[in-house]
Amino acid sequence: MEPSDHDEPEAAGARRLTSTLPEFQSARGMLVSLAYRLLGSWHDAEDVLQETYVRWSGVDRATVVEPRRYLTRVVTRLAIDVLRTRQARRESYQGEWLPEPAPSDPFAEVDTSDLSLAVLHLMERLTPPQRAVYVLRTAFELPYDEIADILGRSAEDCRQLHKRASTALDRDRPRFEPTPAEQRRLLLDFVAAARDGDLARLEAMLQESVHEWSDGGGKRGIARKPLVGREQVATFFRRIYDDRELSVVPLELVTGPALDVRVPGYRHVLHLVIDGDRIAEIRIQANPAKLSALGW
Incomplete structure (x- = not known):
């Protein structure tokens, strides 16, 4: 034809x-x-x-x-x-x-x-x-x-x-960044301490001026404003992770190691910035619209 x-x-x-x-x-x-x-x-x-x-x-x-x-x-x-x-x-x-x-x-x-x-x-x-x-x-x-x-x-x-x-x-970059293996270890140790409610151990892992940012896009009941300081950040994570139903799965993102953290009702990505042997910055991405690229 x-x-x-x-x-x-x-x-x-x-x-x-x-x-x-x-x-x-x-x-x-x-x-x-x-x-x-x-x-x-x-x-x-x-x-x-x-x-x-x-x-x-x-x-x-x-x-x-x-x-x-x-x-x-x-x-x-x-x-x-x-x-x-x-x-x-x-x-x-x-x-x-x-x-x-x-x-x-x-x-x-x-x-x-x-x-x-x-x-x-x-x-x-x-x-x-x-x-x-x-x-x-x-x-x-x-x-x-x-x-x-x-x-x-x-x-x-x-x-x-x-x-x-x-x-x-x-001016805000960490001076001494750990290896990916060290990052993975500290991520798991951090969540374990929070789940155990061990406030002293949590605070020992954090820099005094540690910053925490959470992005829920208005869809998740997490901190909407940055948290600053060892005591405030440690208390926050002890509260949200003190749950025996919490589970974690290691993630390999293009930006490095992170954790898929699952708590009753929602899940989020946890990412740490480590300077030397302590945590300098913490980021929680919990906005569902920003997590579908991971297949969630």
Whole structure:
């Protein structure tokens, strides 16, 4: 049977999509890492990648000299638009906004050893352009001239943005980070002490100035404001984990070790930042809308 006029555009479209797929797929690991670093949200990153592919499949190939550079520019600019829109929504968000945990599988092809939930949380302090420059320069080591082309700014402007971003982030980084194995051990020890109601042991594991953040999205009865100080944080966890029905399952996120903590009525991701041999920061992600990437 001869193809009809109706079939020809569909066939041409299928051929075009097929021809664009290999180049996009070869860059996908890098693009996923870029989008997640820029956004701190797995679902927003997926949306950005989907839109990037739509644009890539429709672009005139004769105008694209370097596909990876083109794709990097599209992902970055789309992510900046999302960040700017999200800033307005953040004003009505109930409680603390924390990054969305993501599994490690989609990032298998790229180095994410420098990525952590703490850094993603800290980057919420930055403006969208600062965040973009910081990620492109620090994580992907792009030259300032290329970053300037991606953002439509001057190279000197990008240098200044990176300097300000680095200053804002570096002052709050832990000085002595443990190995992943040590992190896993301390996570389990921390929950065990809280479940046992051992307040003295809990306090001994915490820095005096320890901070705790919880993100329930207004859907979970957890602390809506940050908790600060050893006594306050230890008391809080003794109260919420002092339950014999509590169970924990180790998690391997792209950002490092964490725990899937299950208490009657809900579950959450527990993440610690350890400086030396004590806990400096604690984050609880309990917003159901931010946990579906883990298959929950």
